[in-house]
Amino acid sequence: MSEILVDMMVHAVIREAKAVHSFDLRPLDGGLLPPFTAGAHIDLHLPNGLVRSYSLVNAPSERHRYLVAVSRDAKSTGGSRFLFEQAMVGETIKIGLPRNNFALVEGAPEVVLVAGGIGITPLYCMIQRLEEIGASWRLFYGARERASAAFRVELEKLESAKPGRVHFNFDLEDGRLLDVTEAVASAKLDVHLYCCGPVPMLEAFKAATAWRPPETVHLEYFAAPKQTAPSGDSFTVTVASSGQTYEIPKGRTILDVLIDKGLYAASSCRAGVCGACEVGVLSGEPDHKDYVLSDAERAANKKMMICVSGSKSANLLLEL
Numbered sequence: 402m403s404e405i406l407v408d409m410m411v412h413a414v415i416r417e418a419k420a421v422h423s424f425d426l427r428p429l430d431g432g433l434l435p436p437f438t439a440g441a442h443i444d445l446h447l448p449n450g451l452v453r454s455y456s457l458v459n460a461p462s463e464r465h466r467y468l469v470a471v472s473r474d475a476k477s478t479g480g481s482r483f484l485f486e487q488a489m490v491g492e493t494i495k496i497g498l499p500r501n502n503f504a505l506v507e508g509a510p511e512v513v514l515v516a517g518g519i520g521i522t523p524l525y526c527m528i529q530r531l532e533e534i535g536a537s538w539r540l541f542y543g544a545r546e547r548a549s550a551a552f553r554v555e556l557e558k559l560e561s562a563k564p565g566r567v568h569f570n571f572d573l574e575d576g577r578l579l580d581v582t583e584a585v586a587s588a589k590l591d592v593h594l595y596c597c598g599p600v601p602m603l604e605a606f607k608a609a610t611a612w613r614p615p616e617t618v619h620l621e622y623f624a625a626p627k628q629t630a631p632s633g634d635s636f637t638v639t640v641a642s643s644g645q646t647y648e649i650p651k652g653r654t655i656l657d658v659l660i661d662k663g664l665y666a667a668s669s670c671r672a673g674v675c676g677a678c679e680v681g682v683l684s685g686e687p688d689h690k691d692y693v694l695s696d697a698e699r700a701a702n703k704k705m706m707i708c709v710s711g712s713k714s715a716n717l718l719l720e721l
């Protein structure tokens with residue numbers, strides 16, 4: 402079955418910070434959009450053939466639009482460059498429906514959020530939801546400089562309304578990077594912690610939270626920390642719906658082989674960070690190489706990311 406795509410109109414493009422624009426996407430018929438939860442993201446299917454995942458920024462209570470914020474990447478392979486240069490107001494863009502691999506635990510006694518750069522996007526969505534339900538939260542936000550901190554004005558207003566919740570660190574102004582270890586140390590054991598940012602920040606966050614209950618620690622990569630190549634010997638994959646079996650040669654991914662065979666398989670990042678290619682595992686033992694699944698989810702062997710993960714068993718029975 403192919404992915405459901407929705408035509409959306411670019412309603413507005415807003416400069417949120419230096420090299421950061423938000424794109425206000427609305428349905429062509431002006432109706433309500435499918436609901437989403439804080440931490441969710443959508444795939445943008447760009448006219449240049451690229452598919453890119455972006456976190457939803459607006460409050461989940463807003464059903465009339467999806468808002469994404471994009472940082473212009475000097476090394477862009479076409480995603481952010483296309484949006485900055487060609488996604489003008491009135492243009493139509495196809496999107497996939499929201500999905501969430503970074504869900505907010507709304508019943509936590511407190512939520513501590515650690516953001517770096519454009520990693521603020523899913524966390525700002527969470528903040529809006531936490532405000533809606535009256536939950537306790539604190540944010541530690543590191544940016545290179547004040548001008549590059551997206552949603553800074555909105556966050557400053559929240560801080561003014563209830564001081565002590567928003568902590569900024571501007572690298573060039575403060576002369577140091579955000580101290581992730583210090584931010585984590587300030588949280589009690591039952592507090593849920595979320596982090597999204599560049600790889601060094603995420604690695605520091607993982608190290609600082611290693612001794613905490615794993616169910617209270619949540620992180621999301623927007624870039625793979627390293628290139629992940631398929632490993633191990635060749636194996637076979639059987640598609641449960643058709644009964645067809647395909648050989649996956651050493652050095653190739655399941656995703657590539659299935660696409661070569663003419664099967665539809667959703668994908669976006671092809672680096673194991675976005676979750677677009679997730680499939681169900683009915684039998685067999687995957688060799689997980691992604692940065693999406695938790696340790697518990699990996700151990701359960703109920704799902705896998707076929708863009709990077711392989712198999713430890715001779716065969717995988719997959720639910721596509």
